[in-house]
Amino acid sequence: MTRAEASLAHLYKVFTKPEGNDSRLLQIEQHLSDNLADFLSRHVVASNTSLEDIEHHFDDAALPEHPQFVSEHAEHLLEKLVSNSVNTYSPRFIGHMTSALPYFHLSLAKLLVGLNQNLVKIETSKAFTPLERQVLGMMHQLVYEQNDEFYAQYLHSARHSLGAFCSGGTIANISALWVARNTLLKADTEFRGVQRDGLAAGLQHYGYKKLAVLTSQRGHYSLRKAMDVLGLGREQLIALPCPDQTLDAEAVRQKGRELQEQGIKVMAIVGIAGTTETGHVDPLAELAEVATELHCHFHVDAAWGGATLFSRNHAHLLNGIKLADSVTLDAHKQMYVPMGAGMVVFKDPQASNAVRHHAQYILREGSKDLGATSLEGSRNGMAMMLYASLHIFGREGYQLLIDQSIDKARRFAVMIEDHPDFELTTSPHLCLLTYRIRPAAFQSPDNEKLDMLNKAVQKQQREAGNSFVSRTRLETKDYPETPITVFRVVLANPLTTDEDLHAILDEQAQLARAHKIWTELS
Amino acid sequence: MTRAEASLAHLYKVFTKPEGNDSRLLQIEQHLSDNLADFLSRHVVASNTSLEDIEHHFDDAALPEHPQFVSEHAEHLLEKLVSNSVNTYSPRFIGHMTSALPYFHLSLAKLLVGLNQNLVKIETSKAFTPLERQVLGMMHQLVYEQNDEFYAQYLHSARHSLGAFCSGGTIANISALWVARNTLLKADTEFRGVQRDGLAAGLQHYGYKKLAVLTSQRGHYSLRKAMDVLGLGREQLIALPCPDQTLDAEAVRQKGRELQEQGIKVMAIVGIAGTTETGHVDPLAELAEVATELHCHFHVDAAWGGATLFSRNHAHLLNGIKLADSVTLDAHKQMYVPMGAGMVVFKDPQASNAVRHHAQYILREGSKDLGATSLEGSRNGMAMMLYASLHIFGREGYQLLIDQSIDKARRFAVMIEDHPDFELTTSPHLCLLTYRIRPAAFQSPDNEKLDMLNKAVQKQQREAGNSFVSRTRLETKDYPETPITVFRVVLANPLTTDEDLHAILDEQAQLARAHKIWTELS
Incomplete structure (x- = not known):
């Protein structure tokens, strides 16, 4: 040898x-x-x-x-x-949207790699393709509640698609706006459509100067990315101020009319169901109405908050979501699935035909290959993880998880309000809230100094490694002019106890009191 | 209770x-x-x-x-x-680009889910962010062979990026063309740039009617998807005929000049290093020259073939790749990593600043968050799988794998040529080849009937489930006018033996001989 x-x-x-x-x-x-x-x-x-x-x-x-x-x-x-x-499993790591996972995902991860299917094409995924379509159907039903006949007709139809699985909310949001753009600038008797002839030709044909998308200042950064990628330009994302943390439908109506009078077509309104920064939910039903008036697409970014629909006690917080033309959902957030499980669902099973692609050796016409209407090509079978979770938890199980998170956030808000060193800066929405160090004893709220103090404490806490909260800068009802620095927590980890929450506050108070800015301010 | x-x-x-x-x-x-x-x-x-x-x-x-x-x-x-x-591990499943995986990925998959880091942001990935940057650096070095100083300067620089990890080659190709578009239509003293003001304004400012991308008819379908998403329009992907399976640099030069005379700016040339259908590699060095002449971006889609660079015996087949402005690589193909490990690398560490994004609570300016220049947002830590493979195989190990695949493809080509029932339709390039049933005994090559026969045999073989080859339709040197139906095989699975290959041919011959078209034709 x-x-x-x-x-x-x-x-x-x-x-x-x-x-x-x-x-x-x-x-x-x-x-x-x-x-x-x-x-x-x-x-x-x-x-x-x-x-x-x-x-x-x-x-x-x-x-x-x-x-x-x-x-x-x-x-x-x-x-x-x-x-x-980073120990994302830790009950005291409450600064981000990922948390502890159920243990069965460890075994399933191994099965997924052992099978190593490629979802782009039915020949290399076979059972995974129908499974993914079922999961998309289940998410569609969670949002849109159509009847059995609807799903019997569309779930496995080669000419329809109820949505797309993807790596995360960013791709989901881009996919939704891609569909919106191609639907708006579609082919007609004198134009071959934006998909074939491009954006400039589409704008010219339809007589629009530009296309705009309306959302709130709490809209996810991926929306700007989408505007850039799709060729619409980041500046055409009109992010309206929202000192109350939610988008004002009347302001959207006014702004939309104003733009359309200037020859700028409103392509879409994006409502948020659970903002990344404060957890607030926009008035979805009202926004849907404005979208109808403006003849535009209505997209809801429910990447984080969508799972609330599992709970009969709290689903009403997302009222109006079923009026959306498209909805983004991330199973790797409040559905407790490992990273990499984003989705977009479309109300109209025809919608994604606006972005349908074919090729000779792959995605043949009439085939059920999932890659034909998705932004991504080759992909793994993450849908299996959500499929398993949906069965193992059941709707009831998810309801319990959602309810305990929301209850915990409310209890934490009370702890903060009861503590002399802290100020609740936004009340809990879903299981997210923001707060900051601002001792009642301090003379005046010197926000600049407080910002420095809060930033320093957050960094020290992270570096000490016992616990983690994130931080952001926000305009709030009490501070509508200049953004203030706040702590941001997501109470989704079922393992987090009230004791953990007390410990986090104690640690922060201790760090703050030892800081020189504290001495200066008191 | x-x-x-x-x-x-x-x-x-x-x-x-x-x-x-x-x-x-x-x-x-x-x-x-x-x-x-x-x-x-x-x-x-x-x-x-x-x-x-x-x-x-x-x-x-x-x-x-x-x-x-x-x-x-x-x-x-x-x-x-x-x-x-689908049993993608099977040595007789040779129809696609995925194959058996080394067993250690099963354990690593479990570790990945146990850690569940989110690569969008350093706070939820920490060590995974530097690891991913190192892996991108290694891939950059594989392609561009820069010196140690270069990597010391750029590998961990917050203002630079050597590339992006993503779910697969489709997102990688879109990312590359996104960078090309934004670089071409960049800001200047009188224009804020396509990223802010959109495509129509960019075209107008620079005086271009349209932007075109030149590639061969073997270009991956994701390029058309990219043209659609980026607002350029699918029709502006000019896919030149390539009866020899490679792009003719002179034809690109002619077409490019012709377009530019019409006011259509060539935005990019895309060369392919290992076409999906036949494995051919375009003349990369010549194409790079044409790109320089036309002042356009040169992208190489080496999703499948890029791993050939590990082999000192075969790397020369990709000569000229280091002249590319950007290169797509898929580790889940010939690097034997599980599905979901695509990458794009950029020659110029500044390149991806053309698509850089910031947000308040995430991707702060000056941060090293990977989400700032990638199309995807939240992502998992797949880079770990490639990092482990690169260390466990080493360059030497990958060379052995690449070499055995290419040798095997050459041996299989000989088997096909020696077999009276088959015709080799394209010779092996890298480890990919195409062939079809076309017995020497048949009177004349009635391609329509042969197509039907080959299609039927491929389907029957797939359904029988012992083995799998894929099929496609191709123009070839011998049949330059009308595409013919061929079998397509990728010999990347190290477990595939010559005995397996003989068995596959025997099964196909048997199925063909039992088919009624065979009787008609003989």
Whole structure:
């Protein structure tokens, strides 16, 4: 056997034979399975390591020349990567929209990679294609509540699509506005449509100077990205002020009329069902009415808040969502599915035909290949994770999860209001709220200094690594002119207890009181 | 304890305590770990089930009301989903670009979900952000071979980016052309740029009627999708004929000049390094020259073929790739990483600033958040899978894999040429080739009938489920006028033996000879 043949034989083993049970990688796996919380608390340790220090572990762009043993590499990952990761599972990590996951996703992740299907095309996904279509149907029903006949007709129709699965809310929002743009500038007897002839020709044909999209200042940054990508220009996203944190339908009506009088066509209104920064829900039913008046697309970004629809106690908070032409949902937020499970659903099963593509060797006409109407091409089978969650939790289970989150946010708001060092800056909406350090004892609210103090505390808390809240800058009802710096928390982790919340406030108060700005201000 | 409290207590268990080792899901996991090939051959069984039958398993859009036990659901997934999936691991499944994966990815998938980092933002990814930047640097070096100083300067720079990780080649191609468009129609003293003011204003300012992109007819369908999304219009993708399967640089030069004389600006030339249909590589160095002459962006779609650069024996086949302004690479193809690992790399570390975005609560200016210059927002940490593969295989290991694939394709071509029933329709390029049933004994090549026969055999073979080749329609050197139907195979699976290849040909010959068209034609 030559050296090359021997190396090749060794390589084949990596494709066929796992190492023994005593291998480092399998030990890690076992620990993950046995007790994820324990694994993370033991291995995610270096939370106060600076980013620069972490970067030193990952600053070699040279390709390694020689192979490394799997066990050796596993140890390397533990030391350099896992130890410096963020413990998103921790009940005191409440600053972002991801949280603890149900343990069964660990096993399913392995099944997903073992099957390694490609959802772009039915030949490499087969059962996953119908499964994904069913999941999209379930999400469609969650939002639009159509009857059985509707789903019998459209769920598996090759000429229709109830939505698209994608990596996340950004792609979902871009997809929705792409459909809106292509539908508005569609083909007619004298024009071949924006899809074929482009945006400039479309605007000219229909006599529009520009296309605008109306939303609130709390609209997700991905909407601006969408405007850029779609060629509409970021400045044509008109983000209306919202000191009350929600979009004022009357202001949208006025602005829309004003624009249309100037020859600028309103292409879409985007309402938000759970803003990223404060959790507020726009008046969806009223916005739908304005969209009808302005003859434009109505999109709802419910990436984070959409899961509220599972709860019969709280679904009413999203009243009017079923009037939307399209809705963005992220299962990796309040549906407790791992990262990478975004979706857009369309009310009209014909809608996505505005962006349908075909090719010879793939996505043949009449085929049910999912890639024909989605922005992404090759994709993995993440829909399975949501499918499993929907069955294992059931609607009832999700309702319990949603309800406990909202209850917890309300209890936390009370704790903040009862605490002399803090100010609740926006009341809890869904399970999100914002607050800041602002002791009642301070003479006057010197917001500039308070901003510095809040920013410093948030950073110190993050670096200490026991807990994490995020921060943002907001105009609020009490501070409508200049944005103030606030803490932002999302109470979605079912493992977070009231004790955790008290501990977080105590830590912040302690850090604040030790800070020199505190002394200056008191 | 009320019923609701009891249910909630049960739900918490799903977040904290795995079921016992005897649970169905853990049994499945164990089987996956012990012997993936055996798991798949036992459970992926119903390969001749019709799509309609599979759809019946997934035709209920109603949300399940009540929770289901995890073990019960695991059994359901095995019966309905896994059994009807495609065995992409099988050495006789050679029709697509995915293949068997090294076993360590199963464990890593579990680690990835256990950590559940969100790469959009450093606060929820921390070590994963530097890791992803390193991986992008490694891919940049694979393509552009810059020196250590270059990477020391740019790898972790907040104001630069060497590329973007994304779900797949489609998003990578869209990202590259997005950067090209925004760079071409950039801001100057009298114009705020296409990113802010949109495409129509950009065209007007620069005095272009339209923007065109030149590629060959073998260009990936995602390029047309990109033209649509970016507002350029699908018709402005000029796909030049290529009976030799590669783009003729002189034809591009002529067409480019012709367009520019008409006031249509050539925005980009897209060369392909490994076409999806035949594996051919365009003359990249010549195309780069034409791009320089036309003052346009040069993009190379090396989604599939890029991994060839790992092999010192075959890297020369991609000569000129380092002259590209941007390159698409898919690690889930010839780098043997699970689905969902696409990338685009940019020669100029400033390039992606043309699409940079900021937001208050996220992607703050000067931050190193990866979401600031990527099309996608929230994303998972797939880069870890490629990082691990690069270390565990090393460049040497990848070279062995690439070399064995190319050798195998060449051997398969000889088998086909030696077989009286088959015709090699395109010679092997990289590890891809096409062929068809066309017995020497047949009187004249009645291509219409042969197409029907080849199509029928491909379908029957797929339905029988022992093996899988894909099919497409192609113009070739011998048949330059009307496309013919051909089989298409990718010999990337290291587990595929010559015996497997003989078996595939035998099965096809047998199916063909039993078909009524064969009798008609002989």
